[in-house]
Each structure stands twice: as structure tokens, then as C-alpha cells.
Amino acid sequence: MYSKAAEAGGSIFNRGKFVERIQQDTAGWDVIVVGGGATGLGVAVDAAARGYKTLLLEQADFAKGTSSRSTKLVHGGVRYLAQGDVSLVYEALRERGLLLQNAPHLVRVQPFVIPSYSLFNQGFYGIGLKVYDWMAGKYRFKKTELLGRKTINKLLPTVEPNGLKGGIIYYDGQFDDARLAINLAQTCAEKGGVLLNYFKVNGLLKGENGKISGVKAKDLETGSEYELSAKVVINATGVFVNDLLQMDKPAQDPLVRPSQGVHVVLDKSFLQSDAALMIPKTPDGRVLFAVPWHDHVLVGTTDTPLESSSLEPTALEDEISFILNTAGQYLVRKPVREDVLSVFAGLRPLAAPAKGTNSTKEISRSHKLIVADSGLVTITGGKWTTYRKMAEDTIDEAIKVGQLPLKACATANLHVHGFAKPQPEHLSVYGSDAQGIRNLMNQRPELQQKLHALFPNTAAEVVWAVQHEMARTIEDVLARRMRILFLNAKAAIDMAPAVASIMAANLGLSEAWQQNQVKSFTELANQYLLTPYAPVDNKDIRASKVA
Known part of the structure; x- marks a missing residue:
């Protein structure tokens, strides 16, 4: 059982305090x-x-489902514009601008490059994206440009050069969803x-x-x-x-019909660029993205109708093969199954019409x-x-x-918690909270130890996640507070024992809790891998010294 004493502290975002509030509430x-x-x-x-x-x-953790499994794009929707859904694109472009304004520590302008292997396509998509710019109005990020072959090769050095005529660069947003x-x-x-x-x-x-x-x-x-x-x-x-x-x-x-989207994560060497690759129409009519994200490359996505929903959906073999094979048509280095560091699936809650559709x-x-x-x-x-x-x-x-008292919406200009200018370091995603993590490391030097050689995350971030972000399980920390599970599932498995030890010390939990957590997380993380992985001793950190 969780210790209320261990949860005592100054954080306003505290589960123990929230439970006490509902217990004490009598007015509704x-x-x-x-x-x-x-x-x-x-x-x-x-x-x-x-x-x-x-x-x-x-019922689970915040953003456990679909909301941590997106393509990490804040966008108006080029695809929706092509389908003629103008009102949705207008709305989304305005909201894209407000998100960048209100959460600059998490949202950034992302250049996208569409390589063109025919001059007709370059002109067709170029006109469409100029319209996209115009629709954004004062919320436009940067101007769309038509580019020549050499420039495209410089922006995307790993893109397939054979038959390349030129391309287009346009700008949308990227963020960290969880x-x-x-x-x-x-x-x-x-x-x-x-x-x-x-x-x-x-x-x-x-x-x-x-x-x-x-x-x-x-x-x-x-x-x-x-x-x-x-x-x-x-x-x-x-x-x-x-x-x-x-x-x-x-x-x-039923009101909703779920559709599954799958993403695979690769090493950054597959793209070698700060620009994202966007293929608006693959040979089978789908859209493909390869997006730089947290020093890795996120490739996806699929669009597969499903009959039922799950908190932990599983990627289908056909979806994985589609992404790898399609990405291989546009990249010099063709990704194969052994290159996949993590694969995850998310379900889109699509509002379905009354008639059945597949x-x-x-x-x-x-x-x-x-x-x-x-x-x-x-x-x-x-x-x-x-x-x-x-x-x-x-x-x-x-x-x-x-029948509530009428009050106007107040969120259009409301800064999201953590609001701060982005910084060129991994703590930037914490925004203004980054200083709190630095303070922890200064107060307790042992918390400066990295959790894994491949990642910059430290023990202090685990303590912060427990004390200030309501993390309750290893999965909460490694999947949604740090994103390691989505980036490299093997590394996440290796980190689990240290994370469990730190969490247990801060929540007043037992050795048995730690063992159960490590076991269940390892089983979960293996679902993000294409081949099973047995955990190894974590030599990067001695959990007993930082708990």
C-alpha cells in the first residue's frame, strides 16, 4: 500500500492530497x-x-492510451485539406499557433520536406501547401518553398536520390504528447x-x-x-x-470506431537531419512520416480499422512490414526489423457515422x-x-x-504549466520545472547519476516524476514522463530496476513491490520489441545509492 507520509510534500500535484479532498468533499x-x-x-x-x-x-495513468501514442505532430492537417475538409484545417491551424504560443517548451516549429520524383507532383503539392500557408494567416510558421534537387539532398542526405527532381519544404509543429x-x-x-x-x-x-x-x-x-x-x-x-x-x-x-496507428522508432542515422520526411501519398495511397524526435527517428503511420479498443494495443505484422518497406523506398539505408528500437500502436477515437463502414x-x-x-x-x-x-x-x-453560472472560456491565452523558452538540453521539456530538477541534483549529488549510458536522464528525474508529476509505476516514469519506452524498449528494460528502487524509497513501498513492478514492466516492454529481450544488470547506476 502507498504511504501517505511518503507522499507528504509541497507539490500541488499530489495524489494523496487529491484523495483527501474527495474524501472531505460534501458539497459535490x-x-x-x-x-x-x-x-x-x-x-x-x-x-x-x-x-x-x-x-x-x-482509470490508468494520464495519457496512457491514444494520447501518448500520436505521431507527435501539431498540425493543421495537409491530408484533411486534400480531402476538402477546409473548416477543420482552419480550426487546427489556429489551434496549432495557440499551442506554440502557450507551451513553447513542448511545441516547436518543425520543417517538413516532401521529396518529389515528378515535376507534376512538386507543382501539385506546392500549390496545396501555399494554400495551407494562406489559411494559417497570422498563425503561419514559415513560408513554403519549392526546392531543387541539390537543396533537397542537403536537407535530407539519406533520401533516395534516384529519380529525385526536387521537392518542397513546409512547416508544421512537433511536440511531446505525454x-x-x-x-x-x-x-x-x-x-x-x-x-x-x-x-x-x-x-x-x-x-x-x-x-x-x-x-x-x-x-x-x-x-x-x-x-x-x-x-x-x-x-x-x-x-x-x-x-x-x-x-x-x-x-x-456504438458512437466510436477505433482506428489503429503504428509507429516504429529507429536510430537517428536513418535520417541525419533536423527536417522531417513526409510522403503525402505512398503507392498504396497512405501517408508516411519520418520525423526526428528526441534524438531518434519516428516512422509511421498506419490507419487500420479495428472492432475493439485496448489500453495496450499491439502492432500487427502487416503494419510493421508496411512501414519498413515503404520507408525503404525513400531512404538510402533501408530499415529492417533488426533496426527497430521500439514499436508502438495507438488507437484513434474516430467519430463514426450511423451507417457501418470499414x-x-x-x-x-x-x-x-x-x-x-x-x-x-x-x-x-x-x-x-x-x-x-x-x-x-x-x-x-x-x-x-x-445550469452552471455563465463564464467565458479563458484558455486561448493561458500559459500551460512549465511555460518557458526552449533550451538546447534534454531538460527543456520540463520548461520552468527544469530548475527544480537541477536543484535536486545540487542538493543530492548522487541524483546526478544517469539511468543508462545511451540517455541523458538522471535519477533526479525519477524523484521529480514521483514527487511532482504523480508517477505511480515504472511504466508511468519510463513511458510517459521520460519517453524511454517509446524510444528504446531494451534500454527501458535495463533502467527498470533502478527506477523501481528510487520510486519505492520515495513512496514508502516494499521490495516485493519493486520486484513485481520490474517483472510486469519487462513483460510490457517486450511488447514494444520485435524480438524478446532479457534484462541485464544495469551498470550505469546503483539504485541503492540514489534511492
């Missing part, structure tokens, strides 16, 4: 948000920023919100009139169960949106906002880039449903 909440991914966190931030008493409940999720949760807490991970909603409370009056929830760490009242309940559970809808009305048809091209990327007869507000669809606008629309509707 204005808004309860179910779901701790991009959508739910955005909704909770919007509600708390307007001054509403806000509670968010997440880090943004944590910072949004912290922002909500700073505005008075309460957020709990590993807190599962397993039922809805209803009055005699059939209207929803709250939720039944269980603390998965302690087994304690709660009935929590609210003026309005918001279903923001992403690919699990149908589960809550079924709790409300068991017979209704093509994700026919499923809307725009968000859907639905109010049930019971008063349950459901928000689904959309994408990371537009999370803020989705939240604004949702709370505008929740005000009506819950």
Missing part, C-alpha cells in the same frame, strides 16, 4: 470529467480555468482542479427523473469505492467512449459533441492539435446542461 462538484487523455485534460483545464469546481478521473498531458494536468491543479489517475469510473448515479447526478468510482490502488455527485458529468474517454455510454443506456449503438477515410476527424437524455455530455473524435477548442465547445455545452 460542478463538473466531473471521465478520461485523462488529451480531450479530458483539456476539458478539465477549461472548466477549472473558468472557476468551476472540477474533478477528473482516469509531456503536454502531464503539464495540462498540472495546469488544471493550479486552477483548483482535482485529478486522480488509477481511479476507475464503474457506474453512473441517477436521480428519480433519470438525470445523471454523479458517478461511482473505485480507487484502484486502495480498493476504496466512492459515490461522487456533480452537476454535470462529461464523457471524454477517447476510444472507450462507448463504455460510459453503455452505462447510461445499454442498448445504444474505411477510415469515411470517418470524420472532426470532433462530435453529444448530450444524452440523461444529461451525460460526450465529446469524442478530434485530435491533439484541437484539444483546446474541443474543450471550449464541451464546457460551453456543459454550462447549459448543468
Whole structure:
């Protein structure tokens, strides 16, 4: 069991303190948000920023699902423009600009290069991207340019040169999705919100009139169960949106159809560039990205309709083969299975039309906002880039449903927790919190030790994740606080024992907890590898000295 004493401290983002707040609450909440991914966190931030008493409940860790498994792009959507979805692109381009403005420590301008192997394609995509620039208006990042063959070769030295005619450079955004999720949760807490991970909603409370009056929830760490009242309940559970809808009305048809996207991670030598490679239309009609990310290369993605959702989806062999084979058509060095450092899958919560369809091209990327007869507000669809606008629309509707006092949205210019100018170091993703980590290392020099020879992350970051970012498991730290699992699953396995020891010391947990955590994390991390890997002794850090 977790030690409350071990959790005592000055951090406003503290699970023990949040649990105490719901235990002490007798008046109920204005808004309860179910779901701790991009959508739910955005909704909770919007509600708390307007001054509403806000509670968010997440069954796993924040951004455990889809929201930590994206292509890491903040973009208007070149693909959506080609499909004629002009309104979505307008909205996304504006939100892209606001994200860069409000979270500059996590969002950056990313150049994309489209190599062209025909002059017609260069002209066709060049015109389209000029329109893309024009649509962005004052939120435009940089100007699209048509480039010659030599310039393309300099920008992307590893791109296939045979038949290359030239290309196009345009600019979109890149970000760290899970880090943004944590910072949004912290922002909500700073505005008075309460957020709990590993807190599962397993039922809805209803009055005699059939209207929803709250939720039944269980603390998965302690087994304690709660009935929590609210003026309005918001279903923001992403690919699990149908589960809550079924709790409300068991017979209704599913609202969401999941689509799986897969990414493989390679060594940076495959790209050797700060620019990303973008293929807008592969021979089979799909889109391919190869994006530099945290000193590695992220390659994807696929678009595979699925029948069911999972917290830990698995990449299909066909998807892995498609990515490797297609990337090999455009890179001088052809990636093979042995080159893959990590592979991960994510499920997109696509809002499906009433009629059945098996093509994700026919499923809307725009968000859907639905109010049930019971008063349950459901928000689904959309994408990371537009999370803020989705939240604004949702709370505008929740005000009506819950008869809340009318208050205007306050997030368009709200700085996200950690707001700071980016720095050329790995701690830059912590923004203004980076100084707190440096202070830890100065106070306790043993925390300066690196967790692995291949990565700059230190023991101090584990302590920070536990004390200030509500990390509860090894997976929370290595998957979503540090991103190592997504970058190099073998390295993550090697780090696990040291991370477990540091966490146990800071949370007051036992040796048995450490052993169970290392075992379960190793099993999980092997799902991110194409061949099984047995952990080795971590010689980079002696956990007992830094715990």
C-alpha cells in the first residue's frame, strides 16, 4: 500500500492530497470529467480555468492510451485539406499557433520536406501547401518553398536520390504528447482542479427523473469505492467512449470506431537531419512520416480499422512490414526489423457515422459533441492539435446542461504549466520545472547519476516524476514522463530496476513491490520489441545509492 507520509510534500500535484479532498468533499462538484487523455485534460483545464469546481478521473495513468501514442505532430492537417475538409484545417491551424504560443517548451516549429520524383507532383503539392500557408494567416510558421534537387539532398542526405527532381519544404509543429498531458494536468491543479489517475469510473448515479447526478468510482490502488455527485458529468474517454455510454443506456449503438496507428522508432542515422520526411501519398495511397524526435527517428503511420479498443494495443505484422518497406523506398539505408528500437500502436477515437463502414477515410476527424437524455455530455473524435477548442465547445455545452453560472472560456491565452523558452538540453521539456530538477541534483549529488549510458536522464528525474508529476509505476516514469519506452524498449528494460528502487524509497513501498513492478514492466516492454529481450544488470547506476 502507498504511504501517505511518503507522499507528504509541497507539490500541488499530489495524489494523496487529491484523495483527501474527495474524501472531505460534501458539497459535490460542478463538473466531473471521465478520461485523462488529451480531450479530458483539456476539458478539465477549461472548466477549472473558468472557476468551476472540477474533478477528473482516469482509470490508468494520464495519457496512457491514444494520447501518448500520436505521431507527435501539431498540425493543421495537409491530408484533411486534400480531402476538402477546409473548416477543420482552419480550426487546427489556429489551434496549432495557440499551442506554440502557450507551451513553447513542448511545441516547436518543425520543417517538413516532401521529396518529389515528378515535376507534376512538386507543382501539385506546392500549390496545396501555399494554400495551407494562406489559411494559417497570422498563425503561419514559415513560408513554403519549392526546392531543387541539390537543396533537397542537403536537407535530407539519406533520401533516395534516384529519380529525385526536387521537392518542397513546409512547416508544421512537433511536440511531446505525454509531456503536454502531464503539464495540462498540472495546469488544471493550479486552477483548483482535482485529478486522480488509477481511479476507475464503474457506474453512473441517477436521480428519480433519470438525470445523471454523479458517478461511482473505485480507487484502484486502495480498493476504496466512492459515490461522487456533480452537476454535470462529461464523457471524454477517447476510444472507450462507448463504455460510459453503455452505462447510461445499454442498448445504444456504438458512437466510436477505433482506428489503429503504428509507429516504429529507429536510430537517428536513418535520417541525419533536423527536417522531417513526409510522403503525402505512398503507392498504396497512405501517408508516411519520418520525423526526428528526441534524438531518434519516428516512422509511421498506419490507419487500420479495428472492432475493439485496448489500453495496450499491439502492432500487427502487416503494419510493421508496411512501414519498413515503404520507408525503404525513400531512404538510402533501408530499415529492417533488426533496426527497430521500439514499436508502438495507438488507437484513434474516430467519430463514426450511423451507417457501418470499414474505411477510415469515411470517418470524420472532426470532433462530435453529444448530450444524452440523461444529461451525460460526450465529446469524442478530434485530435491533439484541437484539444483546446474541443474543450471550449464541451464546457460551453456543459454550462447549459448543468445550469452552471455563465463564464467565458479563458484558455486561448493561458500559459500551460512549465511555460518557458526552449533550451538546447534534454531538460527543456520540463520548461520552468527544469530548475527544480537541477536543484535536486545540487542538493543530492548522487541524483546526478544517469539511468543508462545511451540517455541523458538522471535519477533526479525519477524523484521529480514521483514527487511532482504523480508517477505511480515504472511504466508511468519510463513511458510517459521520460519517453524511454517509446524510444528504446531494451534500454527501458535495463533502467527498470533502478527506477523501481528510487520510486519505492520515495513512496514508502516494499521490495516485493519493486520486484513485481520490474517483472510486469519487462513483460510490457517486450511488447514494444520485435524480438524478446532479457534484462541485464544495469551498470550505469546503483539504485541503492540514489534511492
